[in-house]
Amino acid sequence: MFRPEQWVDVQLKLIHLLSSIKIVSDFLFGATWFRMFSKSIERCALQSYGLVKRISISLGRGK
Numbered sequence: 001m002f003r004p005e006q007w008v009d010v011q012l013k014l015i016h017l018l019s020s021i022k023i024v025s026d027f028l029f030g031a032t033w034f035r036m037f038s039k040s041i042e043r044c045a046l047q048s049y050g051l052v053k054r055i056s057i058s059l060g061r062g063k
């Protein structure tokens with residue numbers, strides 16, 4: 001599909017695109033909104049990890 005040197009070029013374009021999107025979103029919403037959003041995602045991920053851990057422990061005991 002891609003030659004390795006083309007793949008590097010594609011990755012660089014993606015990185016450039018993502019960074020420009022981040023700059024625009026920082027300008028529009030402010031960096032604080034983005035930080036709050038990422039913090040809430042992080043918190044949800046930690047909570048769901050803890051829940052999965054508890055469920056697996058209780059299933060292990062149930063056997």
